[in-house]
Amino acid sequence: MTVQTAKKRLALIWFTGAAILFLFVFGLSLNSPSATAVWAWFLPTVMPNLSLIVGVWVADTRAGSLPDRPTDPFMYGLAAGLSGFYLLLIAGLFLLHPYSALGLTGWLQSSQLWLAAMQSLASLAMGAFYVQRTPAKPGS
Amino acid sequence: MSKRLSFLLLLVGCLWQMSAIAGVALCPRDGERPEIQIRFFQAVQVRLLEADSGQVVASFDSREEGASRTWQAPEGARGCYAIEAELAAAPGKALICLANDEAIGFAVDAQAELATLIRYRGARLETRGTPCDALPKQRGVEAAPKPPAAANGGAPPAFAWPPPRPSTRRTLARHLLTGSAAVPTLEYVAGRLQAALEANGYVEYSYYSVPGGFALATRLERIYPDGRSMAEPKRWEVALGPLTRFDLAEYLRALFDAERGHFRIIVFIVTPAPLVTGAEPPSAAAALAWPREGVPVLPDAMRRLSYDDSFQTHALIYEFETRGVGQPAEFKASSSITGDAHLRRAKILGVLEQ
Numbered sequence: 496m497t498v499q500t501a502k503k504r505l506a507l508i509w510f511t512g513a514a515i516l517f518l519f520v521f522g523l524s525l526n527s528p529s530a531t532a533v534w535a536w537f538l539p540t541v542m543p544n545l546s547l548i549v550g551v552w553v554a555d556t557r558a559g560s561l562p563d564r565p566t567d568p569f570m571y572g573l574a575a576g577l578s579g580f581y582l583l584l585i586a587g588l589f590l591l592h593p594y595s596a597l598g599l600t601g602w603l604q605s606s607q608l609w610l611a612a613m614q615s616l617a618s619l620a621m622g623a624f625y626v627q628r629t630p631a632k633p634g635s
Numbered sequence: 636m637s638k639r640l641s642f643l644l645l646l647v648g649c650l651w652q653m654s655a656i657a658g659v660a661l662c663p664r665d666g667e668r669p670e671i672q673i674r675f676f677q678a679v680q681v682r683l684l685e686a687d688s689g690q691v692v693a694s695f696d697s698r699e700e701g702a703s704r705t706w707q708a709p710e711g712a713r714g715c716y717a718i719e720a721e722l723a724a725a726p727g728k729a730l731i732c733l734a735n736d737e738a739i740g741f742a743v744d745a746q747a748e749l750a751t752l753i754r755y756r757g758a759r760l761e762t763r764g765t766p767c768d769a770l771p772k773q774r775g776v777e778a779a780p781k782p783p784a785a786a787n788g789g790a791p792p793a794f795a796w797p798p799p800r801p802s803t804r805r806t807l808a809r810h811l812l813t814g815s816a817a818v819p820t821l822e823y824v825a826g827r828l829q830a831a832l833e834a835n836g837y838v839e840y841s842y843y844s845v846p847g848g849f850a851l852a853t854r855l856e857r858i859y860p861d862g863r864s865m866a867e868p869k870r871w872e873v874a875l876g877p878l879t880r881f882d883l884a885e886y887l888r889a890l891f892d893a894e895r896g897h898f899r900i901i902v903f904i905v906t907p908a909p910l911v912t913g914a915e916p917p918s919a920a921a922a923l924a925w926p927r928e929g930v931p932v933l934p935d936a937m938r939r940l941s942y943d944d945s946f947q948t949h950a951l952i953y954e955f956e957t958r959g960v961g962q963p964a965e966f967k968a969s970s971s972i973t974g975d976a977h978l979r980r981a982k983i984l985g986v987l988e989q
Contacts, residue, residue, distance in 0.1 A: 526891050528958040593878045593889030 498627075501566040502555075505575055505621065506548045512582035513541045519589055523599075532600045540585055540610065544578070544618055551625050567627050574624040577617040584613060659732045659739055660686045660761045662715035663708065667757030667963070669716060670707040672920045674928065677750040678723035679741070686715035697751070698723065705921040708757075715761060720751055733770035734760055740770045756920050757963070791930040794843035794850040798904060799917035801951035802967045805974030811987040812905075812948050821848065821905065822938035824948065828903055831986035836864065837901075841929025848906035848946065849937055852925035855955075858899045862972050862980035873898070873923065873964075896957035898964060899977065900925060907945040916966040922953055952977045 496504075520537050524530035588606050595602040661669045673681055675697035683693040683706060693706045708716065720730050720741035730741040730750060739760065740749040760767075812827055813819040825842070828851055832840055843850040855873055857865045864870055878889055900922050904910060952974050954967040970977065978984040 523891050590890070593886055596877045 496566050496568070496571065497563040498566045499563050501571040501575075501624070502548075502551065505571070505578065505624070506552070508575060508578050508582070509541075509544055509548055512579070512586075513545055516541065516582070516585055516589070519586075523589075527599065529598075529600045533603065536600075536603045536607070537585075540614060541582075544614070544621065547618065547621060547625075566624075570620075570624045570627050574617075574620040577613075577620045581613050581617040584610065659734065659767055660715040660717045661755055661758035662686075662761055663712055664757055664759050668708045668710065668712060669758035670756045670918050670920050671705065671718075672754045672918075672924055673704040673706075674752045674754075675704075675750075676748060676752070679751045680721045680723060681741075681751060681753065682719045682721075684717045684719065686717045689717075692716065696723075705918050707918050716758075718753065722750060732762070732767035734762065734767040735770045736760070738770060739767065754920065754924075791842045791844050791849070791934055792928060794845050794852075794902070794904075794929075795913070795917075796845055797911050797913040798845075798850070798902065798951055799915055799921075799953070800912050800968075801902075802954035803952045803970035803972070803974040803977065804912070805950045805952070805978055807903075807948045807950060807987070809944075809948075811984070813942065819942040820938060821940045821942055822933060824905055824942045824946075825849065825851065825933040825938075827987065828905075828948075831983045834986045835982045836867070836870070837983075839926050841926050841931065842933050843925075843929045844937075845904055845906045846908040848904070848908075848940075849933060850929075851903040851905070852929060853901045854926040855898050855900050855923055858897050858981075860895070860897055860971065862899075862977045864981055896964070897967075898955040898957070899981075900953045900955075901977070901981065901983070902951045902953065904949045904951060905942070905946060906949075907943075907947070910947070910949050912951065916968065917953060919955055919964040919966065922955070950974055950978055950983075 516537065520533055523533055527533065588603060588610070592599050592602045597605060661671070663669055671683070673695050677697070679697050681695045682691050683695075684691050695704055695706075718739065722728055722730065722743070728743075731744060733740040733742065733749075737756075738752055738754045740752045742749050812824045814823075814827060816823050829840070832838075832851075832853060837853045837856075839854040841852050843852065854871065856870050857872055859865060878885060902925065952970060954970050955964040956967050957964045972980075975984070
């Protein structure tokens, strides 16, 4: 798999996951008395990573057409795996909150620390993937 | 000389600060409004002061009949409130405080009977100076002496008069209360109300005195938005809990945080006095205490009173709503259904009409 294809797949994972979560939070905010608190919790969980993806895409566009290279499968696998897992964790938090005695906001707040740790790992893996230096394909 | 003056000023300043903050104080918890409900066991005066300025914001005297014994801090209150209690028989005599995470008691000493018990919500307790002794959780209801009103022959505690503003109300037709009795008494009327309540699961209720008659308050129950009582045990749960099983409809409501808790207390007022309800709604804490602070049976002194044509019976419906798990209960100023619908769906009217 080439770096460009891997970047597109990673962007697809993030934008699809974030869009689904965004729609859920939007639906929640129509009813919930805690809408503001939920948005305040949700946005910092996805926006930094989405910004990173868009930032890289803008940088690539400005740099013009560069020769594509094969990606490091391990780096891509790690970034995609951690990203998917992280987005699933967020979805899981929303889906399980009805079973928590803490209430929606209490439940989300209680996850903040370990979720931030997971987000850091996912972000680091993405950062490492974007700055990887692999040799260009021979002849390209 | 100037050093001595500075020291003296410092000392005066410290003493002033200590006098301003000494004792027991309630401080708002995370944007909540502190709320207290006072129960007297002896002749006591309780004062609530702003902890910083020492200004009295509320005063409660056990000897004042019908006076409100609940208080809630104004919206946006941030400062702490100091509480002082004083025995009417011994003004100036210091009472010791006993406290736990829901109530503060005042007594002459740690072994003596409580003079007053103050339940609090939405606040954290701060003891400044001498710490309070521990108040056993049940002491407020078990160890404290029963107020004289609890005696069957005495007058029950007074219900707030005028009664707090209800969410809705319904005046009951006379024949619903008198049935076939030729000369109905208050005992007969109370009996009919009790029978109608008990037939529908309201087995906990309390009597209070009101001018010329009595008030009968039911326990807080959880209802559907249309006024039907929920099935037990949910009916008597005073707060929304998390889901414990999977039901798709319930799950989806809870998932989108759309779960609302609807709660109701019905207070029947039997009185010859014209009923004009107050402007203030009851606090959730005060309403929660109604079913347990009165007496469980109609006192002897009231039983023989004739339920003549001057009497009227009103049902005051107090509705509360909780918006999601962990959210505080709020009084519903205007019910979405009529008082008649409440009584009919609680099946009370049905029994009275038989």
